[in-house]
Amino acid sequence: MKPLDPRLLRRARAARTFLAASVLIGIASGALIIVQAMLLAKVIAGVVLQGADVTSAAWALAAVVAGRAVLLWCQEVVAQRSAAAVKSTLRRQTLEHALKLGPVWLSGERSSSLTTLLTKGLDDLDPYFARYLPQLVLAATVPAGVIGWMATGDLIAAGTVVITLPLIPIFMALIGWATQAHSRRRQRALDRLAHHFTDVVTGLPTLKLFGRARAQEAAVRRVTDRHRVASMSSLRVAFLSSLALELLASISVALVAVGVGLRLIEGHLGLETALMVLILAPEAYLPLRQVGLHFHASADGVAASEEAFRVLETPLPERGDRTDVPDLRTTNLQLYDVTVRYPGRDEPALDGFDLEVRPGEVLALTGPSGAGKSTVLAVLLGFIAPERGVVVAGGSAADEFEPSAWRRQFAWVPQRAGLRSGSVADNVRLGQPEASDDAVRLALLAAGSSELELDKAVGEHGQLLSGGQQRRVALARALVTDAPVLLLDEPTAGLDTDTEAAVIAGLRATGRTVLMVAHRPALITAADRSVVVGPRELVLA
Known part of the structure; x- marks a missing residue:
């Protein structure tokens, strides 16, 4: 894991501001540490020797301590605000990029993993910004200043620190490799837990229907245990590494103290100088020790940010x-x-497919399941870039146009109606937010849903509505738009014969171009033309 991922600086302006502020605060903190050590040594030496007035030095020491407290407060405020801004930026960019990649890409991703990333995953960036990065800046600024000032009083002690100090980064790097692997395992365990739990909750009605709900308790328990084991393993590595770093720093400070003590006894050092060196020695090691300590707290957030960058760099x-x-x-x-051709598949979903759709006609795509009918709609919407071939409108290729401008020509109803919690009117207005109540009623009428009240409640994923009602509300959402082309994937699935006839009549009454995936004979018969999608494309008059 990189100490500071440059992609954060490129993608989040707040990260650059935070880094600049942290450098300034780090330099100021290093200067105050040196001044504090000098004043403290002067006060202690004055008290021990009883030969100097230390009142002014004591007041100055209190002011320095207060100054360090103010700097610490400023660092905390800047870190928390920067973390919130960076998380917001990454969430927005990741979500927008995922939507631009389209439903086909999203269908290849675990929705629970993406949800976990955009919620709990990126929240783990808080300790990265609030603890790890500030200590990283201090580790890059404070030791150099402290060692330089120590050298003015005791060159041997400064040399001892210079020799022993690199041991801490070496141990940190070794421990970091192990921590990175543990953090990734923990992230994968959390993804599996979220995915499995989502599947169980989504399929709970079916599981209860077949008496298998209780059997899933053991499966959820096994996945939860794997997540617990991965988390405890990460904690174990964190505690052991903290112990190793503390032990190494303590031994190094002890070496400095022994040398200073011997030179003080021999008369080569004054008491005030010796005290200053002893006070500064731990401060040289402290920032690096704190970096190692907070590295573990930030590892989960960094792993989540790497996953966000994986999405963003697709x-x-x-x-x-x-x-x-x-x-x-x-x-x-x-x-x-x-x-x-879809990734991971040898056979193409479409192979040399040709089609012409004329304005105002109703055209049905038929063929066996998996023949590529839904893929045709995805290609038209620009969700999939063909390996070969082109979509043409008015003599221009579709990929020459800006995606949102191109897609405004289409209204799409997929196989699974995407409904949200609210009312029927709310869900229809997703297609046209400014639509009046009369326009919504006309769209519902054309979709064969005149019996649905506008204020009828709709649950998440269309709960509180039957499967047929969900399909008709999704169709009304497409009809309420002014898009000239309707792309419908099995629009009458789950409907009875009479309702299906009403839907067909409503579609014809719109006068729009309709391209629909069809399996039901009535829908195929009602079309002006049918095109069989498969190894051989056959156009029937």
Whole structure:
């Protein structure tokens, strides 16, 4: 693990501000440490020798101690505010980048892992900014100043510190390698726990239906035990490494103290100088010891930030920046020789697929499950970059246009309706936030859901609605938009015959271009054309 990941400085302005403020505070703290040691040595020597007035030195010492307390408070305030700003920045950037990568990329990620990263994972950056980085700055500034000042009083003691001080970073590096591995194992254990728990909670109704809910207790307990073992292993390494660093620093300070004591007895050093050296010696080792101590507290946050950077550094599909998208109400939409291959699969999902969609027609994509019908919709929306081939509208390739401008031409209803907690009207207005109540009712009517009240409650993931109602609300959300092309993935799944007929009539009444994935015979029959997606594309009149 790098002490300071440069990617944090590039992606978060607050991290750069914090680092600059920490350097200034570190330099000031180092100067006050030296002044404090000089004043303390003067006060003690004056009291012991009983030959000097130490009142002014004592007041100056109190002022220095107060100054160090103020600097510590400033460091804490700057660290906490910077940590909050950096976490907010990383969360926003990671979430925005994940959304730009699209549903296809998200489907390959564990939603629980991404949720854990954006919540608990990045919260672990607090100790990294509040404890580790300030100590890292002190470790880079204080020892050099302290050793330099010690050399003005006792060159031998300063040389002893110079020789023994590098042992601490060496031990820290050795311990850090072990800690990094433990932190990554702990992060993976936490991801597995979150993923398994999410799966169990999501499937709990099915598990209870088949009497298997209690059997999952043992599985959750096993995953929890693995997380507990990984956490305790990290703590064990942290405690042992702290002991090793404390022992090494104590032995080093003892070597300095023995040498100073012998030279003091022989008369080669004065009492005040010897006291100053003895007071400064532990201060040379303290910042490095504290870095090692807080390294463990920050390791989980750094592991989470590395996971965030993995998401952020995933390349986006190459798209243009043109916003003059042709109006698909009057323009043909064409796919030429489109080939798509998903990572980890040998066979292409689409192989040399051609398609032409004319304005205002209703076109059905048919074929066996897994033939690539949903992939066609994903290619049109720009969620997938074809390995070969191109999507063309008005003589221009789709990848020349800015993604959000291109996608405004489409309204998409996926296989699983994405509904959120609220009312029916709230979920329909996700497609058009400014839609009036009348517009929402007309969209519901066209979707065959005229019986649904606008204020009817909808639970998370569409709970409180039947499967068919969820599908129709999602369809109404697409119809309330002014998009000229509707991309529908099995829009009548779960509907009875009469409702399906009402939905088909509503779609035709819109006059829009409709491209739908269809398996049900009534939906295929109602289409103007059907295209079979598979090894051989067959267009039926």
